[in-house]
Amino acid sequence: MFIYVWALPAFTGGVATAVILRKxxxxxxxxxxxxxxxxxxxxxxxxxLSGLYAVHQVFHG
Known part of the structure; x- marks a missing residue:
């Protein structure tokens, strides 16, 4: 669940940035x-982030 907390705002922010830049x-x-x-x-x-989370799970999971 940790990954989604970071990825969702980054994704929506990136899309919004792309839309604004095009305008x-x-x-x-x-x-x-x-x-x-x-x-x-x-x-x-x-x-x-996905890779970082996977590594974290391997060493601390």
């Missing part, structure tokens, strides 16, 4: 790229 840059190529980068960063963060 600000008027959906230009740069805006789209920034949105994709933001979402990829959120996904990377989620997988990193």
């Amino acid at each position: 600000v840059v008027n959906e230009t190529l740069i805006g789209t790229l920034l949105g994709v980068i933001a979402i990829l960063h959120v996904l990377w963060f989620f997988f990193w």
Whole structure:
């Protein structure tokens, strides 16, 4: 359950950031790229936390 406490705000924040960036840059190529980068960063963060949690479970579970 610990993982969801961190991943959910990060995911929603990343999506919101991508949407806001697209509005600000008027959906230009740069805006789209920034949105994709933001979402990829959120996904990377989620997988990193998942791995960290798995390691924690192995050593302390």
